[in-house]
Every structure is written in C-alpha cells, then in structure tokens.
Amino acid sequence: xxxxxxxxxxxxxxxxxxxxxxxxxxxxxxxxxxxxxxxxxxxxxxxxxxxxxxxxxxxxxxxxxxxxxxxxxxxxxxxxxxxxxxxxxxxxxxxxxxxxxxxxxxxxxxxxxxxxxxxxxxxxxxxxxxxxxxxxxxxxxxxxxxxxxxxxxxxxxxxxxxxxxxxxxxxxxxxxxxxxxxxxxxxxxxxxxxxxxxxxxxxxxxxxxxxxxxxxxxxxxxxxxxxxxxxxxxxxxxxxxxxxxxxxxxxxxxxxxxxxxxxxxxxxxxxxxxxxxxxxxxxxxxxxxxxxxxxxxxxxxxxxxxxxxxxxxxxxxxxxxxxxxxxxxxxxxxxxxxxxxxxxxxxxxxxxxxxxxxxxxxxxxxxxxxxxxxxxxxxxxxxxxxxxxxxxxxxxxxxxxxxxxxxxxxxxxxxxxxxxxxxxxxxxxxxxxxxxxxxxxxxx
Amino acid sequence: xxxxxxxxxxxxxxxxxxxxxxxxxxxxxxxxxxxxxxxxxxxxxxxxxxxxxxxxxxxxxxxxxxxxxxxxxxxxxxxxxxxxxxxxxxxxxxxxxxxxxxxxxxxxxxxxxxxxxxxxxxxxxxxxxxxxxxxxxxxxxxxxxxxxxxxxxxxxxxxxxxxxxxxxxxxxxxxxxxxxxxxxxxxxxxxxxxxxxxxxxxxxxxxxxxxxxxxxxxxxxxxxxxxxxxxxxxxxxxxxxxxxxxxxxxxxxxxxxxxxxxxxxxxxxxxxxxxxxxxxxxxxxxxxxxxxxxxxxxxxxxxxxxxxxxxxx
Numbered sequence: 001x002x003x004x005x006x007x008x009x010x011x012x013x014x015x016x017x018x019x020x021x022x023x024x025x026x027x028x029x030x031x032x033x034x035x036x037x038x039x040x041x042x043x044x045x046x047x048x049x050x051x052x053x054x055x056x057x058x059x060x061x062x063x064x065x066x067x068x069x070x071x072x073x074x075x076x077x078x079x080x081x082x083x084x085x086x087x088x089x090x091x092x093x094x095x096x097x098x099x100x101x102x103x104x105x106x107x108x109x110x111x112x113x114x115x116x117x118x119x120x121x122x123x124x125x126x127x128x129x130x131x132x133x134x135x136x137x138x139x140x141x142x143x144x145x146x147x148x149x150x151x152x153x154x155x156x157x158x159x160x161x162x163x164x165x166x167x168x169x170x171x172x173x174x175x176x177x178x179x180x181x182x183x184x185x186x187x188x189x190x191x192x193x194x195x196x197x198x199x200x201x202x203x204x205x206x207x208x209x210x211x212x213x214x215x216x217x218x219x220x221x222x223x224x225x226x227x228x229x230x231x232x233x234x235x236x237x238x239x240x241x242x243x244x245x246x247x248x249x250x251x252x253x254x255x256x257x258x259x260x261x262x263x264x265x266x267x268x269x270x271x272x273x274x275x276x277x278x279x280x281x282x283x284x285x286x287x288x289x290x291x292x293x294x295x296x297x298x299x300x301x302x303x304x305x306x307x308x309x310x311x312x313x314x315x316x317x318x319x320x321x322x323x324x325x326x327x328x329x330x331x332x333x334x335x336x337x338x339x340x341x342x343x344x345x346x347x348x349x350x351x352x353x354x355x356x357x358x359x360x361x362x363x364x365x366x367x368x369x370x371x372x373x374x375x376x377x378x379x380x381x382x383x384x385x386x387x388x389x390x391x392x393x394x395x396x397x398x399x400x401x402x403x404x405x406x407x408x409x410x411x412x413x414x415x416x417x418x419x420x421x422x423x424x425x426x427x428x429x430x431x432x433x434x435x436x437x438x439x440x441x442x443x444x
Numbered sequence: 445x446x447x448x449x450x451x452x453x454x455x456x457x458x459x460x461x462x463x464x465x466x467x468x469x470x471x472x473x474x475x476x477x478x479x480x481x482x483x484x485x486x487x488x489x490x491x492x493x494x495x496x497x498x499x500x501x502x503x504x505x506x507x508x509x510x511x512x513x514x515x516x517x518x519x520x521x522x523x524x525x526x527x528x529x530x531x532x533x534x535x536x537x538x539x540x541x542x543x544x545x546x547x548x549x550x551x552x553x554x555x556x557x558x559x560x561x562x563x564x565x566x567x568x569x570x571x572x573x574x575x576x577x578x579x580x581x582x583x584x585x586x587x588x589x590x591x592x593x594x595x596x597x598x599x600x601x602x603x604x605x606x607x608x609x610x611x612x613x614x615x616x617x618x619x620x621x622x623x624x625x626x627x628x629x630x631x632x633x634x635x636x637x638x639x640x641x642x643x644x645x646x647x648x649x650x651x652x653x654x655x656x657x658x659x660x661x662x663x664x665x666x667x668x669x670x671x672x673x674x675x676x677x678x679x680x681x682x683x684x685x686x687x688x689x690x691x692x693x694x695x696x697x698x699x700x701x702x703x704x705x706x707x708x709x710x711x712x713x714x715x716x717x718x719x720x721x722x723x724x725x726x727x728x729x730x731x732x733x734x735x736x737x738x739x740x741x742x743x744x745x746x747x748x749x750x751x752x753x754x755x756x757x
Contacts, residue, residue: 098719105508106593126509212594269703270593270614288490340448406721413528422616 023320059089059103060114061096062165062325062360065297069358076354077345080231084338104128104332111333112342115162117153118400123328124156125402130329132160135340145349150364153397154326162326163347166361168292169395170221170321171387172312177305178203178215178287187310188290189387193229193255196313198286200265204385208246214285217265220279220319221290224398225414226256235440239401242436243296244411245429252315254425258416269419293388297359300381309382311391322395324364362388384428402443410435464716502728512725515663519729529686529730531705532713537619539691550632551680555639556665569640573633579626580630584697587626588613591698616706623707627694631687635680642676643669674754682745689738710734 039367065067067090075087087112091099097119103109114432115123123129136143143151146164154162172187177359179186182202207214227233227244230252236243243249259266267286280286282298284305289295290312299307312320327347328340352363356372363369368387377385400409414432417423476554503520507510523529558569575583589611592596597608612622648670660668670677695701701708701716709714711732718727 027732100717101722123509126507127724128509217526241506268614270611273614274592274594406723409716409720413702413705416702417616420616420703422704 006080008061008366029107034227052138053083054086054335054336055085055087056112056335056342057087057089057110058112058342059091059096059100059110060327061091062114062327063094063355064090064092064360065294066358066360069345069355069360073346073351073354075278077342080345081338081341085342086342104327106328107332109332111330111335111339113328113330114165115154115395118325118404120154120162120326120328120340121156122402122404123399124159124161128331129161130331130333130336130339132163132329132340133437135336136160139340139344141344145366146364146389147329147366147369147392149322149392149397150324152324153324153400162328163343164364165327165347165352166325166355167364168294168361169310169324169388169391170290170292170312170323171226171391172293172294173281173289173299173307173309173382175281175284175287175305175307177284182287186308187313189311191310191313193315195314197265200288201263201398204265213264213271218259218288219280219286219290220256220259220266222255222291223411224257224339225290225312225319225321226252226315228319228396229317230255233399235399235401238431239399240440242407242433244436245426247432248316250426250429253415253418255315255342257425260419261421269416281399290320292321293359293361296382296439297376307381309384309387311387318394320391320395322392323361324397367424400402401440403439407436407439410439449711496733498728501725502724502732507722508722508724509722515725519726520733522726523729523733528705528708528713532710535706535708536691536710537691538620539624539627540685540688542621543627543688543691544681546624547628547632547635547684548680549676550628551635552639552677554632554636556669557641559635559640559643566585569637572636575630576633580693581697583626583630584694587622587629588698591622613699614703616704619703619706623691623694623698627688627691627699630694635684638676638680639673642673646672657710671754673750678745678749678753682742685745686738689734689741 009322024359027250058074060070070090074088078084078086093116096114100109100113100123109128115129120129135141143160147167150164150167153158154160154164162425172189176186179199182205184199184202187196187199196218202214203215203217205215206212224234227249229368230248232243232246234244235241244253260268267275267280275283275285277289278291278295281295282302283291284302295367311318327343329343333339346355347364349365349368352365352368353372356363356368356376359376362373374389375386411432414423414428414435418425418428446722467673488682501512503516504512505515505516505518554572558565562568587593593609593611593614596612598612602609610618612618650672651664654664654668690711692715693711695707695709695712698713699707701712711734713729714727714734717723717730
C-alpha cells in the first residue's frame, strides 16, 4: 500500500533532479520581444516633461587586463554627454557570451555589449542586435576612418551590427636568446614553412637529458591558418559546403599534425595541459610563438630574455589571422539613442586614442593605429612593431557562419583524433566535412 | 531476535481507517497544508515548473533569444540520427559500468574495515568522508595535476616501478578510467557511511549464533552481513546509477569532454547543446530521454529487488 506512493514520489524526485539540472534558467514566456513597435511608444510619453538621466548599461571584455582604460573612456564620455550615466560591467572573455545570452533570455540585457566577430554573427543571426545602418546614415557617420576589413567582419548579411573597437593580427613572436644560443638567424618576412621547421628542430631541446623535451621550437596556432597557408579554406564561397577534406586542405592539416607526430618540435596537447604555450613562452621554453598584439604588454614584463616579432612563415601562400572586436547595441535596449552616442565615442577616434594606451589590441581607426600604436611602442619591445600593421595586407578573418560553435566542436573532435595519431588526417577531415555539411544544411 | 529484526519484517497494515471528513480532521489538514506550503511552493516554482517547461521546450526549437517554434517530435527524431548522441550514450554507460561497481565494492570494504573497534576510528571515518564534502571543482583541478603526464604523481610512481608514463587525461583510452577513478574517490565516503550505518544495525546475536554453529568469517559475511545490509546495497546501487547518469562537473573540470569526445557524457552534451550551440529544444529533448533512461533503469531495479533485497521477498 505504501510502496506505490513511495515509487511515485521517488520518480518525481528523480525527475526533478535529472531535469532541473538541465532545464533552462528562464522560462519560454520570458523571451524578450525585440524592442520595436510597442516598447518605445510606452516610454516616450513621460520623457519630454522632465529630461531624465539615462543609465546606460555597458558590458565589455575589451582591455580586461587594463581596466583603467575603459573607465577613462567612460569618464570622458560622461563629461561630454551630461545626462547619460554609464553603468560599466567588465566581464572576462571566457564567461562573457554565456552571461550575455542568459541576460538576454532573462529579459535584462545590457544596452551596449562588446562582441568578437564570431559571436557577433551568431547574435546578429538570432536577431539580438540592432542594425547600425540607419543610425550611421542619420548622422552621416564617417565609416571611412576604419580599416575596411574591420567593418566587413562586423557585418552580417550586408548589415553593420558593430562599430570596430579593436583588432589584431597574429604574428610570430620569437625569443631572441634561444635563437642566439642555437646560432639560428632571426626569422623575417622571407621565411618559408620548411625554413621554419629546420630552425624549430634546432631550437627543440632536451636540456637536462631526462628524455623529456624542455624547450620547444614552435607552438601550433589555431588550425584554420594551416588551411590558408596551403591555399585551402574552410568553406566554399557561398559558405554552403565545407571544403576541409579537399586535397590542399588535407595537406595543410597534415603539415600541422606533423609538427607533433613527425618533427616533434611543438608541444603536444598533453604538454600544453602541464603548461600553456603562453606560459612556456614567458618561461623561456618556447622559441617561436604565433600570437596577437595582446601578447605585447604581458611579454614586455619579461626580464630574462629579449624578444621580437616577424611575419608568420609563408606556406604556398602568405596568411595569418585577423581578429576583431566591436561594440554593439542590443536590439532589446530601450536607450538606442544614448547607446549610439556611446558607440560613436568609445569606438571613435577619441575613445580609440584612450583604448590604445591599454595596448590590448590595435585601434581599427587608421589614424590612431598609425600614430598612437606605433608611437606607444617606440623604444620598447617589439622592435619591429610595424609587422602588426603590415601583415593586415595578407591577414584573413575566419569565415564565420551562424552555428559556428557547433561546427568548430565537430571539427575539433576529428582533429584531436588525427593529432593523437588515431586516425589518418584524410579520414578525419572527410568525416568532419560530412558533419559540418549536415550542420550547414540546417542554417536557413 | 524478534526485536532486532522487527524493522525488516513485513509490516502488517491493519490500521483502522478513521472517518474521512470529520471537522477536526479538516482543521488538522488545513494547518498541515499551511505548514508545508512554503516548501511546496518552492518545489512547484523551482522544480515542477521547470520540469514541465522543459517538456514543452523539448517539442520546440528555441535559441533562448527568438521565441520558441513548435516542431513536435523533430528534436527526438534528430537524436536518433545524431552520431555524437550515440557515442555520448555509450560513454555514459561506460562511466556507469565503471564507477558504480567500483564504488560499491570499495565503500563496502571500507565500511567493513572501519566497523572494527580500532583506536582513533573517528579520525579514519572523517578522513574518508572529507572528499564527499569537498567541491568537485577543487577535486578535479587537483586530480588533473596528479594525472599530469610529465609532472604528475601517478606517472612518478609508475616511473619508480620502471613502467612507461600514461597520458591519463590526454589519451582516448585512459581519459575515461581517469575520470571514473576521481569520481569514485570523491563519492566513496558517502556510500561508506551508509554501509556503516547498516552494519551497525546488524544484531550481534546473529553472529554469535552462527559462530556457535561453526560459521567462519566468510560465511558470516555471506549469509548474515550481506543479506541484512542488502537494503543499503540496493539504495547505493540505485542512487549510484542515477548519480552516474548525471555526471558533469568532473568532466567539465578535468577533460572538457575530450580528447575527441572520449569523456563526453550525456549531461555534458546537453549543456553543450543548450549553452554553446544555442539549441535549448534539442537539449531539453535529450534531458527527457535521459530522464526516461534513468526511470527505466530504476524501475528495472525495483522489479528485481524482490529476488535479493532482504525484507522484500
């Protein structure tokens, strides 16, 4: 008699523990409606009487290591725009997008958010961002002041959703001391892949003779660059088909995998679990390290060796990454006007001049990059800072598409198998391409 | 014997039924419900409502931002053709098959050892219970260092024995056993306490009687201890299976489901779909499939319990 009741209660408890862990934090009814027709109509009524102060919620991961920079931008902005108060929330990059997503779902999004180009595409595709086109047109805002590539990467289906706030190109950082010790000439813009491998072999050493490698020649960058270096790409032009299983792509990824499996000049994923490539470079255990300008400020604090930068060695083609972050306005924001003012300031010439002092990335405003960025590095490492700007000539953006996280997870799984030597590169990439094609087919 | 075993004997439900609707009873009921109202409200709002909402979401496509779109059983159908889901299910079974028996055997062995009258027994019991109250994140981070290929404790011990190093968390073969081992270490203390409690309820008289009849240590354990603590064993197995179907933290902290999805268990994949791939509907459908699996596993155990759990035959 008592047992059936116990069973029912047990099942319910089980259901609740299993499901509540997975149930979304918010309920479907809490979905914010893109603030269009109804919301402004309701809020405009009481405003004209007394011009109330607007509180602008800004959430950003920009210059997270040098928070004073963003604070100074806000202080200057508030000085120029009395009546607008900025409530600033600095969130580290790693937590940023989950937090933003939850805030949107919970109906309390910020007014302005920083976004990197991949997530800008996702959020724009979901309709979470405001189209900046009409605002630009209304003010005749000069987009010509930006590097064109930085505008392209913050557009989705031909519409601009973010004002470029900072950008990066990836270049080859190298430890001069390790090169001197191994008597290898410093890398320069003429280096090829094979020359790099030769040098890396000489720079990879077991210094204490315990059978473990203590010093590595080169650290692998993110995989898409190895497609480009070999003249391949991720998708076809229309981004409807994945092309990573084509011969040139397979060859390119094979070269990447060979860094571990054949040449043994780069730290393996297991090595990187012990110490990241970043920390290895800081500790003087890594000779060549492809990384962006966010490495400058931290690496300038290194006192045990000197370093410099060069173009990433060329494969069949010259290629490297172009990354970028922007400031966006959330579609659900009720303070579109004030948000746009903030964007124009914080991602305009004045804001960029201040942000450049943080040295996190490079200002996308040409005037600022060519003066402040290079100026701020005069007499400091790296001696060849102009490589960052010159490499924009051949740097590329990863062709981002909606559902990028899902696509990248599918490819990563197969690349891990290939890099562990569990699966030939060709088979791994063929399987990955099939999965990616299936995901692409679900994008409308 | 009678008094000691009364709790295991079959209850004889011969309560007289009181009249249903006497005013006094109604008043009692009113106060009773009032007292449980706060916690019931909590259960309704934070448990039952999300559970039902998730059912609704599982029939729709929802990215958290645009309103959900009803797609019927599409999400469930997609699960069948998702090769990753198949792999993830197998991984979950692997994890369960590895962690539940190991946990059971170790917990029982520890309980038997700590049921002796040894000096400082409380210290030992506390020591084994410590991991249970530690945070899984802290445990996972520390164990990730113990497993480190180059500098980890385990490989240092292997080197002492002149054995080659093992890529504990970075090879597809060893990552899952490593995760299982950590999870067992973390939770074995809890089951140990349950067994200890059960062991202390076994009446000493039974052992005495059996010893007089000439039973050795093994027979005492096999024919007295084990049958009498079988309700505890049943509880540990049922809870262990439910818990291992829901494993998440250890995977999230130690391996992020890798390498090459070797340690992606079902809840990790649900989380990935919901919060990385923006697929709430699909994730909810998967959560319901998980719920059904746990339900089936538990019902099956309820069915066979009559065969081996004492007091149920």
